[in-house]
Amino acid sequence: xxxxxxxxxxxxxxxxxxxxxxxxxxxxxxxxxxxxxxxxxxxxxxxxxxxxxxxxxxxxxxxxxxxxxxxxxxxxxxxxxxxxxxxxxxxxxxxxxxxxxxxxxxxxxxxxxxxxxxxxxxxxxxxxxxxxxxxxxxxxxxxxxxxxxxxxxxxxxxxxxxxxxxxxxxxxxxxxxxxxxxxxxxxxxxxxxxxxxxxxxxxxxxxxxxxxxxxxxxxxxxxxxxxxxxxxxxxxxxxxxxxxxxxxxxxxxxxxxxxxxxxxxxxxxxxxxxxxxxxxxxxxxxxxxxxxxxxxxxxxxxxxxxxxxxxxxxx
Amino acid sequence: xxxxxxxxxxxxxxxxxxxxxxxxxxxxxxxxxxxxxxxxxxxxxxxxxxxxxxxxxxxxxxxxxxxxxxxxxxxxxxxxxxxxxxxxxxxxxxxxxxxxxxxxxxxxxxxxxxxxxxxxxxxxxxxxxxxxxxxxxxxxxxxxxxxxxxxxxxxxxxxxxxxxxxxxxxxxxxxxxxxxxxxxxxxxxxxxxxxxxxxxxxxxxxxxxxxxxxxxxxxxxxxxxxxxxxxxxxxxxxxxxxxxxxxxxxxxxxxxxxxxxxxxxxxxxxxxxxxxxxxxxxxxxxxxxxxxxxxxxxxxxxxxxxxxxxxxxxxxxxxxxxxxxxxxxxxxxxxxxxxxxxxxxxxxxxxxxxxxxxxxxxxxxxxxxxxxxxxxxxxxxxxxxxxxxxxxxxxxxxxxxxxxxxxxxxxxxxxxxxxxxxxxxxxxxxxxxxxxxxxxxxxxxxxxxxxxxxxxxxxxxxxxxxxxxxxxxxxxxxxxxxxxxxxxxxxxxxxxxxxxxxxxxxxxxxxxxxxxxxxxxxxxxxxxxxxxxxxxxxxxxxxxxxxxxxxxxxxxxxxxxxxxxxxxxxxxxxxxxxxxxxxxxxxxxxxxxxx
Numbered sequence: 001x002x003x004x005x006x007x008x009x010x011x012x013x014x015x016x017x018x019x020x021x022x023x024x025x026x027x028x029x030x031x032x033x034x035x036x037x038x039x040x041x042x043x044x045x046x047x048x049x050x051x052x053x054x055x056x057x058x059x060x061x062x063x064x065x066x067x068x069x070x071x072x073x074x075x076x077x078x079x080x081x082x083x084x085x086x087x088x089x090x091x092x093x094x095x096x097x098x099x100x101x102x103x104x105x106x107x108x109x110x111x112x113x114x115x116x117x118x119x120x121x122x123x124x125x126x127x128x129x130x131x132x133x134x135x136x137x138x139x140x141x142x143x144x145x146x147x148x149x150x151x152x153x154x155x156x157x158x159x160x161x162x163x164x165x166x167x168x169x170x171x172x173x174x175x176x177x178x179x180x181x182x183x184x185x186x187x188x189x190x191x192x193x194x195x196x197x198x199x200x201x202x203x204x205x206x207x208x209x210x211x212x213x214x215x216x217x218x219x220x221x222x223x224x225x226x227x228x229x230x231x232x233x234x235x236x237x238x239x240x241x242x243x244x245x246x247x248x249x250x251x252x253x254x255x256x257x258x259x260x261x262x263x264x265x266x267x268x269x270x271x272x273x274x275x276x277x278x279x280x281x282x283x284x285x286x287x288x289x290x291x292x293x294x295x296x297x298x299x300x301x302x303x304x305x306x307x308x309x310x311x312x313x314x315x
Numbered sequence: 316x317x318x319x320x321x322x323x324x325x326x327x328x329x330x331x332x333x334x335x336x337x338x339x340x341x342x343x344x345x346x347x348x349x350x351x352x353x354x355x356x357x358x359x360x361x362x363x364x365x366x367x368x369x370x371x372x373x374x375x376x377x378x379x380x381x382x383x384x385x386x387x388x389x390x391x392x393x394x395x396x397x398x399x400x401x402x403x404x405x406x407x408x409x410x411x412x413x414x415x416x417x418x419x420x421x422x423x424x425x426x427x428x429x430x431x432x433x434x435x436x437x438x439x440x441x442x443x444x445x446x447x448x449x450x451x452x453x454x455x456x457x458x459x460x461x462x463x464x465x466x467x468x469x470x471x472x473x474x475x476x477x478x479x480x481x482x483x484x485x486x487x488x489x490x491x492x493x494x495x496x497x498x499x500x501x502x503x504x505x506x507x508x509x510x511x512x513x514x515x516x517x518x519x520x521x522x523x524x525x526x527x528x529x530x531x532x533x534x535x536x537x538x539x540x541x542x543x544x545x546x547x548x549x550x551x552x553x554x555x556x557x558x559x560x561x562x563x564x565x566x567x568x569x570x571x572x573x574x575x576x577x578x579x580x581x582x583x584x585x586x587x588x589x590x591x592x593x594x595x596x597x598x599x600x601x602x603x604x605x606x607x608x609x610x611x612x613x614x615x616x617x618x619x620x621x622x623x624x625x626x627x628x629x630x631x632x633x634x635x636x637x638x639x640x641x642x643x644x645x646x647x648x649x650x651x652x653x654x655x656x657x658x659x660x661x662x663x664x665x666x667x668x669x670x671x672x673x674x675x676x677x678x679x680x681x682x683x684x685x686x687x688x689x690x691x692x693x694x695x696x697x698x699x700x701x702x703x704x705x706x707x708x709x710x711x712x713x714x715x716x717x718x719x720x721x722x723x724x725x726x727x728x729x730x731x732x733x734x735x736x737x738x739x740x741x742x743x744x745x746x747x748x749x750x751x752x753x754x755x756x757x758x759x760x761x762x763x764x765x766x767x768x769x770x771x772x773x774x775x776x777x778x779x780x781x782x783x784x785x786x787x788x789x790x791x792x793x794x795x796x797x798x799x800x801x802x803x804x805x806x807x808x809x810x811x812x813x814x815x816x817x818x819x820x821x822x823x824x825x826x827x828x829x830x831x832x833x834x835x836x837x838x839x840x841x842x843x844x845x846x847x848x849x850x851x852x853x854x855x856x857x858x859x860x861x862x863x864x865x866x867x868x869x870x871x872x873x874x875x876x877x878x879x880x881x882x883x884x885x886x887x888x889x890x891x892x893x894x895x896x897x898x899x900x901x902x903x904x905x906x907x908x909x910x
Binding site: 030031032033036037038039047048049051052055081083084085086095151154155157158159162163164166167168169261262263264266270271274275277278279280283 | 423424425426433511512513515567569570586587588589590611613614615616617619620622623624626627628629630642785786787788789790791792794
């Protein structure tokens with residue numbers, strides 16, 4: 001296990017390196033830079049344009065910029081936002097990341113809490129009305145764009161009852177009830193697609209495991225149905241479900257861009273969106289690093305959890 | 316003279332020239348300048364110097380003048396635009412103190428230094444927490460008194476500003492309530508006009524020779540050459556007076572906690588991704604203001620979310636899309652119509668020195684061929700409008716009736732389309748494929764317009780390939796002049812000089828079309844020296860006529876109104892605070908709310 005952990009940590013480094021390089025190169029491949037956008041509303045001269053690019057360190061050749069960028073990263077300096085002048089990492093860690101992590105955590109939790117039990121129930125009551133209902137709902141949830149549901153959740157109650165989720169982000173410490181509404185409503189909407197995917201995966205895996213000989217044996221031994229399903233069947237069915245969850249968390253993290261914009265939550269997603277729109281290279285790079293680390297960590301936890309679910313798994 | 320006949324529209328606005336901050340003060344100001352119940356447009360015929368003398372006579376510290384309505388009978392009006400206009404007026408009821416005003420902001424990740432940004436959030440807050448030397452009145456954006464209670468223009472090169480002796484900074488370290496002096500003004504103006512790339516508004520002050528302290532309460536500004544538009548950069552919302560100690564303490568003013576001013580509000584918190592909170596400055600030197608205890612800005616990025624926030628009573632003011640107006644009619648809401656005060660240019664065309672636009676016939680044909688009615692239906696669905704020429708600003712833009720008679724700008728006729736097709740054929744451009752660049756920025760405003768103009772252009776024999784670009788990419792190819800044809804709007808505020816100079820003067824920084832015409836350059840240079848407002852308006856008209864005739868680019872602008880929903884509990888609302896603000900936080904001190 002220790003060797004496995006060590007190997008994973010060593011593998012983390014090239015993954016991070018590749019992600020950083022991709023973020024650095026790809027954002028620069030898009031036409032236009034921050035200075036073009038910055039100076040759009042001013043009467044700038046060619047000299048101003050050149051000077052500002054020099055000030056911001058985006059005037060050199062790409063290899064030179066890349067070298068400077070990597071050197072800064074090694075020193076732990078992720079730069080300052082070109083637009084706000086604030087250090088990117090400080091902004092991310094103290095302000096943005098907690099919101100996005102909370103949103104993603106609750107979306108994942110709600111998705112699992114809804115999806116796994118619904119999948120188990122559907123499998124154990126195969127071809128019953130409950131099974132059909134679960135399948136219809138899960139297909140519906142997968143087919144319906146989340147941003148559309150989010151828009152409806154905002155618009156319709158405001159038309160009908162003059163109610164909308166509270167805007168203007170408040171931390172849990174500042175205003176607990178406001179915070180709960182601000183996080184839980186988008187988290188619930190975000191969780192729908194995950195819940196649907198988990199429902200379908202859990203159902204199909206459960207159906208497969210339920211037909212195995214050892215389940216028949218367990219039933220023959222006279223074990224209670226609940227024990228058979230939960231202890232023997234579900235545990236075996238969960239491995240691919242956990243894998244799917246790991247992948248879905250990465251998708252959820254990316255999806256925060258949309259939900260944070262719609263619900264005006266100042267998280268990592270909206271930070272990235274603004275960063276890309278304005279060619280704020282340090283922001284895009286910083287967020288990419290953060291998201292890459294996040295996805296790697298989630299998948300790491302998923303891999304480790306295999307062993308907990310199935311002792312036969314060897315690393 | 317004015318493009319829109321307000322008098323034919325709304326009789327209520329005949330009493331509209333009233334000071335916003337205080338009804339008493341407003342009357343004093345009116346009497347001081349020899350006006351009682353006159354319209355703004357009537358007021359404009361009073362010379363600026365007389366206006367200033369009047370203002371000085373009142374010993375007023377600050378003035379916000381409502382600029383509503385009125386009419387000039389010489390101009391045929393565009394009553395279709397304004398028939399139901401409800402223009403906000405200064406209220407005469409006794410103001411109430413207390414309460415919170417809830418506003419919305421729609422841009423995240425802006426920095427807070429008003430002198431180093433071209434964005435709007437920083438000046439919005441700074442203009443509530445501090446003052447400028449001057450500010451701009453509602454509706455017209457004309458320069459009026461702010462920290463400078465009066466100013467003199469003894470010769471064409473000199474302006475002398477007299478500061479309000481009562482002014483003091485808020486009682487917070489490092490300024491601790493000290494008096495605002497001429498040194499602060501000079502420091503701030505020099506900081507804004509620092510000629511380097513990180514001060515994007517510096518070029519507005521390029522005609523300034525010197526800014527000096529005459530005495531503790533007097534500042535003298537000398538120009539290199541006569542330049543009447545100088546009052547615009549001096550009064551715009553970015554030109555905020557800031558204390559040097561605060562800049563020294565923080566290094567810059569980019570963070571919200573560096574908003575420390577001499578205004579009626581104290582900035583308690585400001586972060587553009589979340590919003591801002593302003594609270595009453597208990598030590599404000601003009602104790603009558605502000606009325607509000609608190610102003611809360613909430614950042615809401617999504618348009619649907621903004622509307623939901625208004626409907627759920629989380630915000631008090633919101634600009635409303637034309638198609639949604641009916642759905643905002645409610646017992647607790649007043650809908651105000653704002654004329655366009657911007658000096659934007661909206662242009663269609665390409666570089667005049669490259670094929671096919673180097674052929675004047677092609678440019679004229681495009682001007683004749685585009686269907687402006689179809690374009691506005693796409694850009695502002697549901698809007699009432701009249702076609703404008705170069706400017707949509709109702710004072711500086713050419714009268715709507717004149718525009719309607721200008722070839723290409725009236726109702727599209729078969730004869731015009733045939734003429735355009737003939738011109739294209741004569742230029743040998745029939746069937747030419749042209750890539751038309753536009754952008755999805757501003758809620759598809761640009762791309763919808765561009766898409767709507769294609770059928771008209773194809774009717775005259777051109778083959779248009781629409782290239783919808785991401786905003787920064789669009790600006791990139793534009794600034795490098797690597798495009799064939801473009802359709803876009805270019806924002807400008809306050810004075811027509813900036814867009815006319817930047818966009819079409821041979822040395823203009825936004826002259827992406829390489830238009831070079833000595834006659835035009837001379838006309839633009841000349842208008843900069845005309846002190847008399849009406850004479851200058853005529854000069855600006857002539858420049859527009861010249862542009863419409865020569866057609867370096869085709870224009871698509873309209874006289875129309877922006878509707879703003881305002882909660883009835885909000886009083887004395889004169890400007891577009893909050894999102895889409897073309898003004899600043901300087902209206903906040905005069906506003907109040909019912910409990």
